[in-house]
Amino acid sequence: MTARPANRHQARLLRLLRDGGPNSRAQLGDQIDLSRSKLAVEVDRLLETGLVVADGFAASRGGRRSHNIRLAPELRFLGIDIGATSIDVAVTNAELEVLGHLNHPMDVREGPVAVFEQALSMAAKLRSTGLAEGFDGAGIGVPGPVRFPEGVPVAPPIMPGWDGFPVREALSQELGCPVMVDNDVNLMAMGEQHAGVARSVGDFLCVKIGTGIGCGIVVGGEVYRGTTGSAGDIGHIQVEPDGRACACGNNGCLEAHFSGAALARDAEDAARGGRSEELAARLAAAGGLTAVDVAAAAAAGDATSLALIREGGNRVGQVIAGLVSFFNPGLVVIGGGVTGLGHNLLASVRTQVYRQSLPLATGNLPIVLGELGQTAGVTGAARLISDHLFSPA
Secondary structure, eight states, X not given: OOOOOSSHHHHHHHHHHHHHOSEEHHHHHHHSOOOHHHHHHHHHHHHHHTSEEEEEEOOOOSSSOOEEEEEOTTOOEEEEEEOSSEEXXXXXXXXXXXXXXXXXXXXXXXXXXXXXXXXXXXHHHHHHTTSOSSOSEEEEEESSOEETTTTEEOSOTTOTTOTTOOHHHHHHHHHTSOEEEEEHHHHHHHHHHHHSTTTTOSSEEEEEESSSEEEEXXXXXXXXXXXXXXXXXXXXXXXXXXXXXXXXXXXXXHHHHSSHHHHHHHHHHHHHTTXXXXXXXXXXXXXXXXXXXXXXXXXXXXXXXXXXXXXXXXXXXXXXXXXXXXXXXXXXXXXXXXXGGXXXXXXXXXXXXXXXXXXXXXTTOOEEEOSSTTHHHHHHHHHHHHHHHTSOO
């Protein structure tokens, strides 16, 4: 993709076509503040760039029928979502529909070189299936704070060896296309906003509970990253003044008391301490436990597992309640690997938020699980790079 929109009107048209699919000139005119003649000029210029193409006749609205306009069907975006323990890679079209998706276990602590070798291998595998001849742009999510303008991770607590690594520059050279980088939770929020549960909400919070805990903040339809890119790092809000040591160097952080890693540790302690026969049996069979084991044990009626989930949900709800009172969002989305704990977790979070926050903030506040699962991050990554490319150069 070499062409870029020449002005804000063309950028607006491209984003309308991305988010709404093929549309007629008349329907586009209903959504953009341009005269009919000016709209025709801008659409014709976009057609000349090859970014959009004619796509059959639109339904008649009286008079001569016009053609539908759509984004060029050959445009391809690459989404890479790097988690603490796995990588998701997907190819999308210009409307951000996921055409192919791969997941692979990977420990982010192996460092950026090893992680990106694996990600690039997965991207090559998707290309080899015929989904894409090349990529017009790529979006990348990493599980830590990112200095957004430069696309560089900054002192990420669970990513040793990543501090200052030039992700955007290195991947752009490897892929031969523009690359944008952001925190993985921001991308999850963008994915749910584009194609998930937050499609019609302008102001919402997206909380990801996985190996760590973070929060994407969307204000007026745009991700809020803060001055240095660390907005939403709620996993390091203190919930216990004299609590457990956290990877960030402080004590009592939410992430140290309830996250995928903390839950696995607590479950293993319960199993070894004789407090759960169900967890002990799973530990003996597998040699270790994960949040998936806790969810399965809870579904089987294990009281200890249910108590661990409820206690964790209460702690998360305690933090979210403070965020709700401060931010007054229209929606709270809970996502990430630990959401396999399901409605037991959600019920505890809801109870705590509705109990602690003011009724004016919670009277009409849905707190829901995300819809997109593993594809939320890669969809958001494609949205990130398309936002960049569908802006005036």
